[in-house]
Amino acid sequence: MEETEKAESSTNTKQEEEPQQVWSWGAGTDGQLGTTRLEDEHSPQLLKLSFLSPESVGRISMLACGGAHVLALTSGGKVFSWGRGSSGQLGHGQMVNYLYPKPVTFFDSYSIIHISAGWSHSGFVSDSGCLFTCGDGTFGQLGHGDYRSHCSPVKVSYFVNKNVEQIACGMRHSLVLLKDCLEDQVYGFGSGKRGQLGISKDRIRSVSLPQVTNGLEDVEIVGIYANGDCSAALSADGYLYTWGRGFNSTSDVHCPQYVPSSTSFCQAALGWSHALVLTGDGEVFMLGGSHHGTLSDLEKMSPARHLSANSSGVALEKVSGLDGVKVGQIAAGAEHSAVVTENGAIMTWGWGEHGQLGSGNTSDQTDPVAVNVGDEVQNKNTQLEVYCGSGFTYAISTTYLPSETC
Amino acid sequence: MSYDDVEIEDMEWNEELQAYTYPCPCGDLFQITKEDLRLGEEIARCPSCSLYITVIYNIEDFLDKKSNEKLEPSKQQPVAVA
Numbered sequence: 001m002e003e004t005e006k007a008e009s010s011t012n013t014k015q016e017e018e019p020q021q022v023w024s025w026g027a028g029t030d031g032q033l034g035t036t037r038l039e040d041e042h043s044p045q046l047l048k049l050s051f052l053s054p055e056s057v058g059r060i061s062m063l064a065c066g067g068a069h070v071l072a073l074t075s076g077g078k079v080f081s082w083g084r085g086s087s088g089q090l091g092h093g094q095m096v097n098y099l100y101p102k103p104v105t106f107f108d109s110y111s112i113i114h115i116s117a118g119w120s121h122s123g124f125v126s127d128s129g130c131l132f133t134c135g136d137g138t139f140g141q142l143g144h145g146d147y148r149s150h151c152s153p154v155k156v157s158y159f160v161n162k163n164v165e166q167i168a169c170g171m172r173h174s175l176v177l178l179k180d181c182l183e184d185q186v187y188g189f190g191s192g193k194r195g196q197l198g199i200s201k202d203r204i205r206s207v208s209l210p211q212v213t214n215g216l217e218d219v220e221i222v223g224i225y226a227n228g229d230c231s232a233a234l235s236a237d238g239y240l241y242t243w244g245r246g247f248n249s250t251s252d253v254h255c256p257q258y259v260p261s262s263t264s265f266c267q268a269a270l271g272w273s274h275a276l277v278l279t280g281d282g283e284v285f286m287l288g289g290s291h292h293g294t295l296s297d298l299e300k301m302s303p304a305r306h307l308s309a310n311s312s313g314v315a316l317e318k319v320s321g322l323d324g325v326k327v328g329q330i331a332a333g334a335e336h337s338a339v340v341t342e343n344g345a346i347m348t349w350g351w352g353e354h355g356q357l358g359s360g361n362t363s364d365q366t367d368p369v370a371v372n373v374g375d376e377v378q379n380k381n382t383q384l385e386v387y388c389g390s391g392f393t394y395a396i397s398t399t400y401l402p403s404e405t406c
Numbered sequence: 407m408s409y410d411d412v413e414i415e416d417m418e419w420n421e422e423l424q425a426y427t428y429p430c431p432c433g434d435l436f437q438i439t440k441e442d443l444r445l446g447e448e449i450a451r452c453p454s455c456s457l458y459i460t461v462i463y464n465i466e467d468f469l470d471k472k473s474n475e476k477l478e479p480s481k482q483q484p485v486a487v488a
C-alpha cells in the first residue's frame with residue numbers, strides 16, 4: 001500500500017511515486033542545508049532534489065554530514081556533495097561552496113560503497129576496497145604521507161591492494177576499517193594530540209601515513225566513528241570502544257577502551273563530547289554529554305558530574321524522555337543528538353542554538369523532543385533515517401514499493 | 407564557562423580572517439586576532455553563535471612581534487550571522 005502525498009491526486013502509477021523525501025534544518029550559512037539559501041532553518045525544510053529521480057542515479061543510500069558540508073551516496077554508487085568547499089572537501093576540483101547537490105564526477109567510473117565527512121575533509125571507499133580522500137590535509141588527515149590539501153579525491157596509496165571497508169573522518173583525523181583475508185584492522189592518521197589515533201601511549205602531534213590503532217587487534221570491529229577529537233569503534237559482540245578526547249572534561253584516552261556494560265550495542269554515534277549507543281531492545285544510552293541541553297547557557301555546564309564513574313571517568317546514562325518507545329536509529333552532531341523511533345517519529349535533544357533540533361526555535365533541550373517533518377503518512381513501507389552534521393540535521397524518508405520489501 | 411581550553415599551537419592562522427581560528431561545534435570558527443592576544447585577551451569567540459573558548463598562550467610570544475606588524479583590521483568578516 002502506497003500512501004504518498006501525491007496519492008490522492010494521481011492514479012498512483014509508479015512514475016508518480018516519490019520514493020524519497022529529504023528534509024534539513026539547523027546551521028545553514030555555508031549552504032549545507034541544500035535549501036539554496038545561506039541561512040539557518042529552525043524547522044525541517046523539505047528539499048527539492050531533482051537528482052533524486054529513480055531513472056538517473058537512484059535514491060540516497062547514505063548521507064555523511066561534516067562540519068558544514070554534506071556527501072550523499074546513491075544506490076547506484078555515485079556521490080553528490082554540497083555546502084562548504086573552502087578546503088576542497090566537496091571534491092569538485094575547486095575550493096568553493098555549493099548551495100545544492102553537485103555530482104562528484106571524479107567517481108564516474110567508480111562505484112562507491114562508503115563515505116564520511118569530517119570537519120573539512122572527506123573520505124570515500126570504492127567497491128574494490130580503495131580509499132579516496134580530499135579536502136584539508138593540514139594535519140595529515142588525508143593519509144597521503146604529506147600535509148597537502150586536495151580539492152579532488154586522491155587514492156590513498158597506502159591501502160592499494162588492501163580491502164578498505166569503512167572510513168570515518170573527524171575534525172582533524174581519520175580512521176579506516178580494513179577487512180581482508182590477511183588482516184582485520186583499524187588504522188588512524190592525522191592529528192593525534194588527544195589520543196584519537198590510538199597509535200601510541202605518547203602524545204603524537206600528527207601522522208600523515210596510516211598506522212594501526214592499538215588494542216583492537218583481537219577484536220572483530222563492525223563500525224568505526226570519528227567526530228571532533230573523539231574516536232570510537234563497535235565490535236561484532238556489541239561492545240563500544242572509545243579513545244581520544246575525554247568526555248566530560250576527563251583526561252584524554254590514548255588507547256581504545258571498552259565501555260563496561262551489561263548489555264550489548266548494535267549501533268553507535270559520536271559527537272564532539274558525547275557518544276550514543278543503541279541496544280538490540282531499542283534503548284538509547286549516552287556517554288558523556290554533560291553539555292547536552294545546556295550549552296547555550298554556559299553557566300549551567302557541570303563538567304565534573306561523573307568524574308568518579310569508571311576508569312575513563314564517564315558513565316553510560318539511559319536517555320530518558322523517550323517514554324519507553326523503542327528507537328531504531330541514532331545520530332549525533334557535535335553537540336546534539338537525533339533518533340528515529342520505531343513508530344516513525346524523529347526525536348532530537350542537545351544544543352539548539354542554530355535550530356539543529358528542528359523544534360521551530362533555538363532552545364536547548366535536555367530531553368528528546370519530537371520533530372515535525374510534515375504530514376507525511378508513516379506506513380510499514382516507509383523508513384525514516386536521520387543524519388547529523390556539526391550544527392545541522394537531515395532526515396530522509398524512503399518509501400519502498402511493496403515488491404522491494406521483504 | 408568556556409566551551410573548551412585550546413592551546414594557541416592548536417589554532418590555525420587564517421590569512422583571510424587575519425585571525426587564529428579553531429573549529430566551533432556550530433560549523434563556524436572561533437577567532438582571535440594577534441592584537442587581541444597582545445592585549446592579553448584569552449577568549450576566542452565564534453561570530454555565528456554564543457560559544458567561546460579559552461586560548462592558552464604566552465603573551466610574550468606576541469609582544470615581541472608588535473613593532474613590525476600593522477594593526478589588525480576589524481575582525482568583522484562576511485560571515486552570515488544567525
Ligand SMILES: [Zn+2]
Nearest residue numbers: 430432452455
Ligand atoms: Zn559557533
